[in-house]
Amino acid sequence: MVKQSADSNDASYLFNTGVGFNSQDYLGCHLATNGRATFRVWAPHAKAVAVVGDFNDWQPGALKLMGTTGIWQGQVAAVHVGDLYKFQVTTAAGQVQLKIDPFAQQFERKPGDASQVVQPVAMRWHDSLWLARRKKSHAANRPINIYEVHLGSWQRHSDGRYETYSELATALIPYVKQLGYTHIELMPVMEHLLDASWGYQQMGYFAPTSRFGNREAFLSFVDQCHQANIGVLVDWVPGHFIRNYDALYQYDGTPTFEYADPERANNRRWGAWNFDLGKAQVQSFLISSALYWLEQCHLDGLRVDAVSNMLYCDYDEGREGQVNQYGDNRNLEGITFLKKLNTTILARHPDVLMIAEESSAYPQVTGPVTNGGLGFNYKWNMGWMHDTLDFFMMDPLYRHAHFDLLTFAFVYMFDERFILPFSHDEVVHGKRSLMHKMPGDRYNQFANLRTMLAYMVAFPGKQLNFMGSEWGQFLEWRDWSALEWNDLDDSLNYRMQQFTSQLNLVYRHNRPLWEQDHDPAGIIYTHTDDPESSTMSFIRQAKRKYSFVVAAFNFVPVERQQYRIGVPYQGQYELLLNTEAQAFGGTWTKLETKFTAIDEPYRGQPASFTVTLPAMGALLIRPVKVMRGH
Incomplete structure (x- = not known):
């Protein structure tokens, strides 16, 4: 496996060849102890790129193109933690656009979408015992009973305000522990603007949403879950991204993260843009994102959303009859990417869970890549659920x-290898x-x-239940208000x-109910x-x-x-x-x-x-x- 070097030439080469799997350590904003920050951004077809922010009164500070790498770089003085910034991209046609930093690890709170300067992760973790146990015991031989949570609506303040990561840790973790679940699965916590998307139209692929607090507060939430012997899974969306023009769309004035073919780029079903999964830099970007959440944030696994959308050329509305060069409907780039994603992650971390939300009968979703499978650990059993x-x-x-x-x-x-889900979608x-x-x-x-x-x-099979089902809430789920705790x-x-608490206890304490699930x-x-x-x-x-x-x-x-x-x-x-x-x-x-x-x-x-x-x-x-x- 290629290991990324700290040398800038090596890092840019690895990013551009699709094997820069820690690209956030190179691209984005990197603050030094002397208050100077290095900014790097990939915009291969831009005419010019500058950085604007609190540190320069939002006046453009020009970046330089690094040879043929497509990466622009520059240093700025007097940068502080918490400063807001964006990249000013001038397209080949002369249009000037303000864009987010694709590698930002924190954003300002909505409705703003500026990236925010942070220090490198310096979390003092207390979950070594949890991680050691996770490495020793294979997931297939363990009880897995997941409580699916939407953090914005599990519980709220009486005036409708969100609870913070810290407040959620204080209330949610003991509750999940008391009810006897083994894992929490969070609907997407990656930064997003539209509440109604529930987080599935993502903007910040390296940033926990600022709705509930800063990055460190999220890391502390995960740490506290692990100290309570509760695993943390998070939904992640590598298939498509938010439509907003100041995000990833046409980043340098041309299709950069999305397909060049506008029909393939346009995701009508979800009102989003599809990633060009065959592009080397997009692969580096997405796999770096996945590894960031697993390594820097200590997550126990990712539930990969909308896998079917990445497997088929004709999955989306209005694309009926679309085929690949061989005349069938397989999305060859998507299939290759998913195999690469799982192979890379599980080679580094064989004890994490890669879970596919896949709604078709595509074969061997959880089969080994060496045998032609996609390499996931688990797949949601949608047929059983329906x-x-x-x-x-x-x-x-x-x-x-x-x-x-x-x-x-x-x-x-x-x-x-199935997980049986009664999820939010139902x-x-x-x-x-x-x-x-x-x-x-x-x-x-x-x-x-x-x-x-x-x-x-x-x-x-392993199990998943959406919040509120444990007590039989009568009202269907509403993302804009708390559960009906009364x-x-x-x-x-x-x-x-x-x-539910007693059923979960029976499940966990009786090996026949989980030891030979597969x-x-x-x-x-x-x-x-x-x-x-x-x-x-x-x-x-x-x-x-x-x-x-x-x-x-x-x-x-x-x-x-x-x-x-x-x-x-x-x-x-x-x-x-x-x-x-x-x-x-x-x-x-x-x-x-x-x-x-x-x-x-x-x-x-x-x-x-x-x-x-x-x-x-x-x-x-x-x-x-x-x-x-x-």
Whole structure:
């Protein structure tokens, strides 16, 4: 692997050849101890470039073009931390434009968009124990239960102001810890101007948004998460960028970061510009950004947004029929870039998570690059999510006729390494909240929601839930206001929150529910072919032979007494969870907690026991003492 040198000629060469993977250490603004700052910016077709800012009363300080590198450089005196600045770019046609610094690590607060002078990261971290544990334990063999958060709307001050990174750390981290999640996934925190984009139309690819505080406050937030044994993932968007003319668009007066072909550059679906992923300098820029967040900010992984948009020539609206030079619809530059991205990152940091948000059936998204795959660690299982939601939104009377919505996922569950997501996209734009999607009266809505979340925990794959779902918020998500925390004054919402906490505890403390998520040996099908009863049971198996969890589900509001479940061994079993327990908002005041499996074969298993399967409910049961070898 090529290591970037501090020598300027080497750094510019590496950037221009697509292997400058720490380019932020060279390009951008670099402040020296004597108050002088060196500014460098890539604008290969510019006629002239200057830097303007607080330090020179916004009067142009000319930069010089460094040979044929396309990089402009200059030094300015009396520069201070916190000074605002921009680059003044004169195009070949003579047009003068003010542009952001693409490598800025901090920006002024919106509505302004000037870059801000910062010192190099000098964070004193306290997460060495967390990072050491992360290196020792492979993610596939760990429980991963993610709480997806939009920082601008998780909680706000009573007057509508944002909470700061520091305030969020004080409130959010203990909450996530109490609820039993293993990771927080932040919707994009890279700097962006438009709140309504939720951060997916990014401007600052190296800068945490100033909405909630400065860069150091964000780093402290991550550090505090790690000290609480909570991982931090962040959504990142390498496919497209904000339309604003003072950002990356036509940076030097010509297509610089975007495709030269205006049709390929224009992203109609999201109102953005597509990066030219085949351009060497863009690859250096984006991979440097990814590594910056993972190395300098200590993130545990990136969820790469809109991967399908980078895989297909015809993915966007209005581009139907577009093909590559071979006559098919693969975006060859995008595919090559994604392989390069994952290969580079995981070679340096094999313990981080690269997660694809990919909505098509593109093969081997999580397959090794050496075998033709894209090299991601995980992929969101969008098919499972849509089918499961469609099933649970249905009136229970008709579920038996659509049981394939649940069972179809059994066919492909091990084709990729999957995360099962109930994400923000499913609770916005009129789609309704998870709880509001559920059929029936309010009691039955909660019963359905508890059963669905228990089904997700039992199904092979890691998990993700969007904020507010943990207590069954009725209103769909609104990015402009806080969650409806007053819901918790209602006993059903409060008990739903207690259920989620207990479900997460059961998940984390029982290895069968996560240890073999990506191995067919991790599941034994016992009763999955009986749509008429609208019930299902299967066994999740750990690596140890006698360590397993029995999961049984009733998808209709009719109690099933003397419901028989086949198991591998005779002996004693105990209840882990009953979704209909009164403590969770159900009707069961007295729980069946002990079960005895007898020598009565059932559905391919040599032993079995009977349970009362609650109406619209689920049971999780584990062996306590079984007859080994029988």
